[in-house]
Amino acid sequence: MTAASKAPASPSRGGRWIEHWDPEDETFWRETGERIARRNLFFSVLSEHIGFSVWTLWSVLVLFxxxxxxxxxxxxxxLTSMVTLVGAVVRVPYTFAVAVFGGRNWTIISASLLLVPTVAAFAVMEPGTSFSTFLLVGLLAGIGGGNFASSMTNINAFFPLRKKGWALGMNAGGGNIGVPVIQLAALAIIGAGGGPRVLLGIYIPLIVLAAVLSALRMDNIASVKNDTGAAKDAARDRHTWIMAFLYVGTFGSFIGYSFAFGQVLQNGFGRTPLQAAYVTFIGPLLGSLIRPVGGRLADKYGGARITLWNYVAMGAATAVLVLASMQKSLGLFVVAFVVLFVLSGLGNGSTFKMIPGIFQAKARAEGLTGEAAARYGRRLSGASMGLIGAVGALGGVGINLAFRQSFLSYGSGTGAFVAFLAFYAACFAVTWAVYLRRPAATDSGPAAPTERTSQLSYAEV
Known part of the structure; x- marks a missing residue:
């Protein structure tokens, strides 16, 4: 085994630092890289999983x-809209934090910070507390949403392009599953006659455990640290914002529906908290489990193709929801909503696989090859993921506000579902126009062939 393959930690730094990291080198990956990457992926998933649980805590607490x-x-x-909003906004600084502190170091910090909203909620969760206090404490829970951005940025650096769809899908899916897990825990506690403080008391030691294990088992990659300029470059690239728009349709749907599903069942169909809790976890659970499948399909067939047809299916499921909502058909409504959750999870996997592929294609279009192209792709895709994740999470805010307005105006969620249907149609159009539409042949000059090659390559991302 070569010295490079050993990926030694620098003796001049504190903590666990990897100075050499080249996952695109198949020998390095086989002998050393894969084992290290998978270990970091596992503990990243653990921390992100608990972060998602804390972020979506109030979707459960409102049922109590x-x-x-x-x-x-x-x-x-x-309340749930504002929690979602904070979770979206903090994803931007959390993305930068990986470059400032290192992936392992920031995972320790971000996991530890989850104690703040959990302990605060434990302190105030009782009748008689003012709405403004609940709102303030709920805003603190939003920091749990930031863990996704830093985790995805960090794990993106560990895996080669050919494995990113699976790795990012596993990382995000394992985090997303924190939503149904806390809903299942709440169901068990409600069913046993327990209160919200029991639920909060369970999570406090789990947060401490995640922080300790991150410190003991994760690594920092030296080449990722101090590259804060990557975020600026990613923010200037139009594909960052196009993909952010598409991610609003997939992840925005997933997190928005996760917060709203139980409330829609209560307010639209007269379900009790326990009856709602029996159903609400199913959609987020299946949507989380299928996210790696979306990444795998994108690895095989191309993320743009999977994303395009996924939006068709999401539109069809939403149309069924409109019908079920108008007819007050609870059975049809629940089935269609669960299907929509599954599709949102599938689309989460395919859209995030597109991101590194897009920047790798841009690198090749600019004449870069080999490790130079891979480094360019890793640098910009890692930075863009936080920005895309932040904007995508804002979709969850929009969904909760749309439901709020729909119930205030019409007494049901039908109006909101009509708006969502229109948005999915727009996402379909953007995916086709930007990443799959073949440009017309042109004789506009010597730059045209390069532009055509670059654009056509996006169909494979």
Missing amino acids: MGPEYGLTPADKFL
């Missing part, structure tokens, strides 16, 4: 909050 809490349905939708 009966009439004695004095909150209206509109108050609860506003």
